[in-house]
Amino acid sequence: MMQVIADGLVAASFITLGVVGLSMIYNILNFPTFAQGDHIAVGAYFALGVVALAGTAGSVAGLSFGWPLILGLFCAAVLTAVVALALDRAIFAQLRRRDASRISLIMASFGVALMLRYMIVMAAGHDPHYYAFAITPALNLGGVRIQPNELISIAVTVAMVVGLHLFLTRTWLGRSMRAVSENPTLARVNGIDVGRVVRWTWIIGAGMAAVAGVLLGVVVQIHPFMGFELLLPMFAALIVGGMTNIYGAVLGAVLIGLAEALTIRYLAPEYRQAVSFIAVFVVLMVRPQGILGEKP
Amino acid sequence: MDVLSYLVFFLVVAGIYAVATLGLNLQWGFTGIMNVGVVGFFGVGAYTAAYVTGPNYPDAFGGFGLHPLVGYLAAMVVSGAVAFVVGLPTIRLKHDFLAIGTFGIAICIQLVAMNWKSATRGFDGLHSLPKPFAAAAGSPFAANLAYLVMVVAIILLVTLALERMVRSPWGRMLRAVREDETASAALGKDAFRVRLQTFVMGSGLMGLSGALYANFTGFVSPQDLLPIFTFQVFVMLVVGGSGNNWGAILGAVVIWGLWTATETVLSALLPPGLQQQVAAVRIVMVGLILVAMLLLRPQGLLPERRNVSPEARLKP
Amino acid sequence: MSAPVPHLAVDDLVAGYVPDVPILRGMTLSVATGEIVTVLGPNGAGKSTLVKAVAGLVPARSGEIRVKGGSIRGLATHRLVAAGVAYVPQTENVFTRLSVEENLELGGLSAPAEVRARMAEMYALFPDLARLRRLAAGRLSGGQRQMVAVARALMARPHLIMLDEPSAGLSPKLTEMVFQKLEEVRRTGVTLLVVEQNARAALAISDRGYVLAEGRQRFTGTARELLSSPEVGELYLGTRTRLAS
Structure with a gap:
């Protein structure tokens, strides 16, 4: 059972890093972007590019990666944020200016998602890639077997969520984001530049997705559909958590991660994505506002 | 003769897409409800038709060998039923929930098709499905031509029925529901009912499209259930003109034409062995078309015909 | 010396959400420093649109808006605070x-x-x-x-604050309390522009008032004049009764 919890937390770490950005984008831009999964894959491939340029993923402290990949992680976060900003300026901002319906925004994001995914295929093909082939021995923590890379993923995720929490509650920009997510008009009246908040939302959302992609690439593998496959679990976590704040999303991600680990262990691994969808369904029927969501 | 037989083949496939696009038009174009899982309902229809009309597979859930027409009806009913189950909890909520819910159901359906091997034969798919007219027509060309006539007849029937429906008082209610999410909340139960009705009917059409596909190719597999299908139908509707049934049909023909033309051109231009890249370039190109249309001509090639005067619509 | 520059001057303002469908059709108004000015009018007269246009939330199609003599027409809403203008929406x-x-x-x-x-x-x-x-x-x-x-x-620390129906949904007792507070706010040196349905309560603390109908000024005068005007009474109560004697 402890093993399942550990596996679930590892799965939850990738979902968390993706869904936190999805939740912020949803609350500030007012639509669920189907491209968030592919931001994850784009990030993983940017880091792969840096590692390829360096010629090695390096190695520090007995891990399967080192400074080249750590540098790649930063580059991936920055470049993915730049991609998201460029897409916003070229497409989503134009649609907002034209007062396009939410359906148009969802549809455009679905198109952007496919374009990103297949641009990766164009550049790197369908075959999976790895940052490094080194195999690190699993640690044994009181009977629970866990890879050092997996521990790092959980640690990075916890650090980033805590950092984001401090950012949202302690900084002016973070508070502005919370204000815009609740009431954009009132935020503007308060002197908040909504355009600036939107830009930072994409930067943080896509940047964290890129980190998720690199970690997922380190722990599992890199392939063009790696992010797309996380999209449904992320949406499930968003709905389970109530859609309105990142804390619900994080809790949702942990629940979905555990549900996936239980499915892999006791049911059928191939239906892992379906489990999160059924979770969504049950939540919608019993509690449409999610677990931490407010009553509509 | 070669060109002609290719044209017939092309038009049949475009027609099959057109049926699904008409279904999406009823949902999105007329009622403003989002369906990001078009391929799921298409897939349910295709597999239903395969079971109803197919031979008795020794290693899968058995075919009943019934007439394709029975398959078409069954596909519509089963796809509609799935839509009912998905729509019931999600459709009264905001658009986002239905978008995510339909996206999820499409993935689940693909997972089942891939993995429940004792029922679906996994990636081997269900084959040897009966093709109507194949025996009677004599040659494959004549059979395809007959199939085309049938598909066109079905499209005309569906379009005329839809046109009548959307011009009825019921159809005006659809638009009321679409124009304003909050105002339609005031319509309460009625808004919920018409949304669910159009969602079920539109998904039934997507199921019919799947059944037409299954009995045309004689084969269905999880390869037919990729999200790209949903994306293609989106683009067809946006390009053709959402809210206009004839636009939906035009969009299906135009986009399927572009899709097949680019494959021919790119395969000729690029060195062999780059098949993956050809497919990828095509998707990126069609994605650009979608985005360009949404930005530059959101009303599509054939815009919706409005019953209300433009001035009346401007008043907030 | 010439007449002092008004604190807020709205000149022949035309504004509306959609081009060619103006809600405000040529409104002129001025507020002197330290004044409380109330804008009255029936539902749909364009009262809220007036303050929203000043706040930059509804596009001004023509006309001019000046704060202390400087134009703020077309200023992005989030820059309004820096110009010393605050706005309290109705809901x-x-x-x-x-x-x-x-x-x-x-x-x-x-x-x-x-x-x-x-x-x-x-x-x-x-x-x-x-x-x-x-x-x-x-x-x-x-x-x-x-x-x-x-x-x-x-x-x-705004020098001008605009309030859209501060008494909306409040009991008479709370309404009185809110307007009392607004008077205290004025004593701290802030100029107030108040949009109200509740004419009696608002005029009780105001220096002057404007009555809007169909996007234009219908009457203007001191608070006392408006309270005792039969026409204003009619606009509000449907009878030629004065709001106050």
């Missing part, structure tokens, strides 16, 4: 998920260094809020919320 005028204190902090976003001192002043002006400061604003009563909304707007 959804507090961040319901944030605490009272966080609401006030957001109001002081433009001058972070002053937030603590300014907040103390607000708690002195609205003693109830000090007690409620940890509570989410969404859990407050209507009157308390209105206090939070006004305090939040005052945090940025």
